[in-house]
Amino acid sequence: MDITFFLNRNLDIPLYQQLYQLLKENMHEGRIQKGMKLPSKRLLAAQLSISQTTVERAYEQLAAEGYIVSKPRSGWFADYDGSDFVHIKMPSTSSIKLKAQENEQMIDFHYGNVDSAHFPLSAWRKSMVNSLDQYGHVLYRPGDVLGELELRALIGEHLYQSRGVHCLPEQVIIGAGSPVLMHLLCQVFGPNITIGYEDPGSARSRKIFEANQMKILPIPVDHEGICIEEIQKERPSLLYVTPSHQFPLGTIMTINRRIELLKWAAQNQTFIIEDDYDGEFRYSGRPIPSLQGLDQHNRVIYMGTFSKSLLPSLRISYMILPALLLEKGSEITSLYKQTVSCHSQLTLAEFIKNGGWQKHINRMRKLYQKKRAILLETLQSELGRHVKIRGENSGLHVLLDVYSPFSEKELIEKAEEHGVKIYPASVFYTKQPPTTTVLIGFAGVSKDNIREGIKKLKAAWNI
CATH class of the missing domain: 1.10.10.10 (Winged helix-like DNA-binding domain superfamily/Winged helix DNA-binding domain)
Incomplete structure (x- = not known):
């Protein structure tokens, strides 16, 4: 030592x-x-x-x-x-192991988890080795500040086919997670501008904008998506939305609302940030093109991530800038250089090229659809009229309105006492939410644990 x-x-x-x-x-x-x-x-x-x-x-x-x-x-x-x-007691190895065992025994319905047990490690390892063989001679170079061109081109092709997105590789910027890219975007627009924000909406994204001295204008969400009348009333300089699966409500923005939103942005020369954080997972209805794919006036900044479709720990996300923002965006991005390792990017590029990613997506869609069906069925059979389910047609979590004398905090505490972790919805609202609501993610929970966890909730809440 x-x-x-x-x-x-x-x-x-x-x-x-x-x-x-x-x-x-x-x-x-x-x-x-x-x-x-x-x-x-x-x-x-x-x-x-x-x-x-x-x-x-x-x-x-x-x-x-x-x-x-x-x-x-x-x-x-x-x-x-x-x-x-010892005056300051350090945790012993046994206590650390005990704590880890306790966490493992908890059924954790975290909305950010994915099913890591089905990650194609063997195929990923093969792509990693192939990328070393193919690109090993360039790994010592700094790399393009926007990200490796091979990966950016593949992302553009995939998004055109799957989400109707139109872009050139030069418009794609790779970053180590969406928060990093949002921070870069804040530098592009600068401080003290007003940004319209879905209410409720992602607390983390909102805090990033606030940390960059942007003024948040909460805009309510109805059954079609963010309310256009309130946007016209507030007149923000920038707008942030999650149209494919509104976070956290799960609303899928209708085609009519999307067209209205794009028309407003064009008339007011305003940019829209479209965060398509889990757009790969939809379970009912016909797919609706992305805002960016419908946009005829280059007013949409499209953001996506591999955190949901692969693993959050890979820390690979991307955004597509309209032509008007490319020069400023490239200038800001160059200050940070590459925030994702060259090798990780080229491994992902190889994984996409050899079909590994699409195969994995198809497999996970089927798996998550089965888990979703089990969750909905068990919620109905165990909790029935005591709850209302929302946002179940897309994404990897649902909202649960609970009709109970217990508060949100009490519901969560009682669940944890019975070995189940669920999460509050109130943190996503700027004001007190109208109902007692919790979030339940199902992607990272096994089928058996989904059933067991809901049964434990029934016992915990005396329903």
Whole structure:
């Protein structure tokens, strides 16, 4: 182990005494635990620029007090009973394992989780190796600041076929997650502008805009999507919407509302940010083209991510800028260079080219549709008239209006007492929501645990 201490040579306290005291404090605080090997006298003397004699005297004092022990031909080792000395208790390995086991036993209906057990690791590994063979000679280069051209071109092709998006590879910017790209976008528009925001809407996105000194104008959402009358009344300089699966309500914006919205943007020379965060997953009705695909006046900024279709931990998202914003967007992006590793991007490009991604998407659509059906069926059979389900036709979560004397907080606490984690809807509203509502995500929960979790909710809520 390396030890870096500041020994003050201007003090009257001898250096060996300072070293002794610092080592003892680290043992008291649990930073140096029983069984850890200490540096040799020669090595520690070199690290701290002191004599070996100084280190020897400190070690001898610690050994005399039972803090450390010398083992022949092995070195010095910490040797103390933590229960006697530790003031700041460090978590033990057993307690960490116990906490992990408790979390594993919880049925977690988090709306941001995906089914990682079905991630095609073997195919991804093969794509990773193939990308090294194909692009290994360019991995040492800085790379295009907008992202690897191979991946940007493939994203453009996929979006045209699946979402009706029209773009050139030069319009696509790759980023390490949607928050990074939203931050870049804020730099493009600058502070102090007004942005119309769905209410309720994504709390994280709203906080990013607020952190960049944008003024949030909450706009209500009805059964067709964001309310156009309120937009016309508030007249924001920028608009943020989630039309494919309104977050968190799950509303799918109608084609008529989309056309009205685009007409308003063109007339007012305003840009719309279309966040298509989980547009790959739709379970009923005919697909509706994206706003960007319907746009005839280049007023839509399209945002998407691979977090839902692959894994959140990959941290690969993208946005498509209209031609009018390309120069400014490229200038801002160049300050950050590539925020996603070149190798990760080229691995994903290879994964898309060899058909691995489309195959995975098709498989996950079927799986999530089955999970959704199980969730809806179990909610109906177990909770019945005590709940109302909303937003079930798209995406990876549903809203649950709960008819109960318990508050939102109490519902969540009682669920956790029974081994189930659900999430509040109130955090997405600027005002108090009209109903007692919770969010339930189903993508990251097994089929059996979906059934078991809902049964536990019934017991927890005395329904």
